[in-house]
Amino acid sequence: MDLQYALLLIGIVVVAVVALSALDKARLRRQRERPEVDLGNFTRDDAPVPQSLLNATREEGSEKVLRSDIEITTREKPHDEIQREEIQRLEEVATMPLDLTTGLRHPRRRQAAPGREYLSDEKIDFVIQLPGDRPVARNTALGIFMQEEYKLNKARHLYGQHYRTSHWSDLQLDRSNTQYGDLTLAIQLVDPRGAIEETELNTFTQIGLRMADELQRLTKLPLSFEQGLARAQALQEFCNTYDVIAGIYVVPEEHKTFSGIAIQMEANRAGLEYGARNFFHLKNVVAPGSRYLFSMANLNDSSAFDPGAWDKLESKGLTLFMSVPCAYHPGAAFDKMVATARDIARGLGGTLQDQVHRPLTDKGIAVIHHQIEAIEEKMRAYGISPGSETALKLFNEAATL
Incomplete structure (x- = not known):
């Protein structure tokens, strides 16, 4: 054995x-x-931008910068x-x-959260429904699904309604003896790497048809194949528009630097914790949404801190940044980030600047706040609220769920 x-x-x-x-x-x-993009670059030129934001921007060289002194940029994983x-x-x-x-x-x-229902997300998923009057065992249905689903790149799930109840769950999280009535296959149409391709959606559809054939069930598609591709394109345009990073620089006086020990001390004093990607983070413990309210990086080519060389670090500045669509209350998160940036600047003897290194005034901060609220309003009008589970899946924060 x-x-x-x-x-x-x-x-x-x-x-x-x-x-x-x-x-x-x-x-x-x-x-x-596609071009490489980092925290220092603006979103792709062909990405659609809301008219309200277009009206509030001006050209600065080859980059488009908000008049509020905060740059819009696409965050790449x-x-x-x-x-x-x-x-x-x-x-x-x-x-x-x-x-x-x-x-x-x-x-x-993974383990299922007690009492939680697991369902497809109609806003961002393409689904295939397999209704059935007779029960099917978890291992039977999942076994068929797993034989082919490795061919897919996007997040995909097989959901089942427990037989004789209305409770829906993810088959991969259930016990082997669980039985189901209706089944639903779901694949995410868009993720941070882009929209689903026609070939992958076709492969997913074939998997659903094979399951229907082997389980002797009917298939129901809320969206046609063509409608699924059109939905994916619309979602991609939505992501291009609202994948916005708000950032603030904390810089020393001219010809001076911040020492690593001083940065570490001020970060800890502000409640930031050193962690993922060698950044400092303020953990989100008060609301849904991203696991971090905002983060702080070293303002240099690597954008990261070396935990083994605090005593050797001489930094030319710091950048505090947050993902607007991943914050449950993005305006409040921005206010907290501004207050933290001010405290750190005061402790280090630095000043606040925008991303083209101009002084960031109270008036500019107020304008930024207003534009962030406008983004939140437009996202809610579209049906995807900032910080929601759907937003986290679209904007690179699914791991926080």
């Missing part, structure tokens, strides 16, 4: 390595097809973070057959 497990595990590793290599090549190809998430997903996919056949559980397997 030990030999059998060993052979199974070796096979899993081989499959994971091959799949990861394919995904990495696809990701590199996508990256070559770091390469290493994408790779870690893909490795974890491949591990979960590779180990699921073991869970179905031998009862072994992968230690990273």
Whole structure:
């Protein structure tokens, strides 16, 4: 039996390595097809911008800057973070057959939140419904789904309504003896890497048809294939418009620098914690939305701090930044970030600047706040509120759920 497990595990590793290599090549190809963007650059020129924001902008060289002195920019997921998430997903996919056949559980397997219903998100998902009068076992349905779903790149789920009840759950989170009436397959149409491609949506549809055939069930599609692609394009335009980062610089006097020890001391005093991506973060403990209200990075090429060299660091400035669409109350989060920036500047003997290194005044801060509120209003009017679960999935914060 030990030999059998060993052979199974070796096979899993081989499959994971091959799949990861394919995904990495696809990701590199996508990256070559679009420009690199970081916290210092504006969103792509072809991204649509709300008229209210267009009216409030002016040209500054090749960049478009808000008159409020805050730059709008598209935030891209770091390469290493994408790779870690893909490795974890491949591990979960590779180990699921073991869970179905031998009862072994992968230690990273997610657990269902007590009492929570898991449903598709009609705003951003393309779904295939498989209604049924007879019960189907969890392992039977999930086994068919898992045979093909590894071909998909976007987030996808198989949901089931517990037989004789109205409770919906994610099959991957349920016990092996769970039985279901209706089933729903869902795939996310847009994520931070872009909209779903026609070939992937076609593959997903074929998986749904195969499940319907093997389980002898009808299929229902709330959206046609063409409508799904059109919805994906509309969502991508929405993301291009509202993926906004608000930022503030804290800079020293001319020809001076901030010492690493002083930065660490002031950050801790302000309640910031050193953590992910070698940034400081203010954790969100008061509202839904992103796990952080805002973050602070070193204002240099790497934008990160070296935890092993605080005594050697001489910084030319700091940048505090927040994701507007991922904040549950973006105006309040911005106000807190401004107050923190002022405290840190006062402690370090620095001043506040915008992202083209001009003084940031009280009037400018008020204008920024007004524009952030305008973004929140337009997002809510579209039906996707800032900081909502849907917004977090679209704007690169799904891991916080």
